[in-house]
Amino acid sequence: MLDALAIEKLTDIVADAQATPHTIAKLTDSYPEMTIEDGYAVQDALLARWESQGRVLVGLKAGLTSKAKMDQMGVTEPSFGMLMGDTIDPDGGVVPTDKLIHPRVEAEIAFVTKADLSGPDLSIDDILAATDFVQPAIEIIDSRFEKFKFDLVSVIADNGSSARFVMGGQPRRPQDVDLRTVGIVLEKNGEIVGTASSGAVLGHPARSIQMLVAWLHGRGRVLPAGSIVLTGGATEAVAVSTGDAIVARYQDMGALSVRIG
Ligand code: OOG
Numbered sequence: 001m002l003d004a005l006a007i008e009k010l011t012d013i014v015a016d017a018q019a020t021p022h023t024i025a026k027l028t029d030s031y032p033e034m035t036i037e038d039g040y041a042v043q044d045a046l047l048a049r050w051e052s053q054g055r056v057l058v059g060l061k062a063g064l065t066s067k068a069k070m071d072q073m074g075v076t077e078p079s080f081g082m083l084m085g086d087t088i089d090p091d092g093g094v095v096p097t098d099k100l101i102h103p104r105v106e107a108e109i110a111f112v113t114k115a116d117l118s119g120p121d122l123s124i125d126d127i128l129a130a131t132d133f134v135q136p137a138i139e140i141i142d143s144r145f146e147k148f149k150f151d152l153v154s155v156i157a158d159n160g161s162s163a164r165f166v167m168g169g170q171p172r173r174p175q176d177v178d179l180r181t182v183g184i185v186l187e188k189n190g191e192i193v194g195t196a197s198s199g200a201v202l203g204h205p206a207r208s209i210q211m212l213v214a215w216l217h218g219r220g221r222v223l224p225a226g227s228i229v230l231t232g233g234a235t236e237a238v239a240v241s242t243g244d245a246i247v248a249r250y251q252d253m254g255a256l257s258v259r260i261g
């Protein structure tokens, strides 16, 4: 574990890279002994700063939860990150790019919870019972690391590449859709750039929440009612640039769209 001074220094580096924005070297290049826990300690320090600036935590994200994403990024374990209220963009709206370096888009299923979730080993049914609704989402990720290349420890400290996200389409009760088999099509400028089934995410996207809650439990925390959770990209993330029109279509859950500003 790194000491408090090193965590503060790394938090400065990441916060500055996100705010300006600019790319930085992988954190493990200068701190090879850095652990996954150190990465999450940087997230905790980022959250304390953001909350002192009036920013609000509205949920959490799981990432690297599908084989497509793990293969694309060369990482074999999921990461968790924070979702801030000021990073939500509306369905049909424009994603501001002034704070983005090399954005990519992902088609995901979002959950919104209606009861606290806690414990080391919840069942899928426990999670669905505590879910208010599930909804299509597009996550716009943006790594602060050069060439979008990182390792698990570094990407955790960079808040799981979180940048912006959009929720839209048709919210559905989780009991009303078979979340193992929802077809998803991702389009860029009218071309299909990704296809998947929702089951590409750990067999069932609620498994992301199961892992997330078990991880929170290990840190003495719960997932509070009213949380938004992004369960992870089902397809590879797709690079986008200014002017691109992105649409994600979901079987029985509608479609959502966004323009990259
Ligand atoms: C890490 C974030 C991954 C997802 O949905 O898999 C992620 C990255 O690939 O930059 O958000």
Ligand code: MG
Binding pocket: 061, 062, 063, 106, 108, 139, 141, 230, 232, 233
């Ligand atoms: Mg994602």
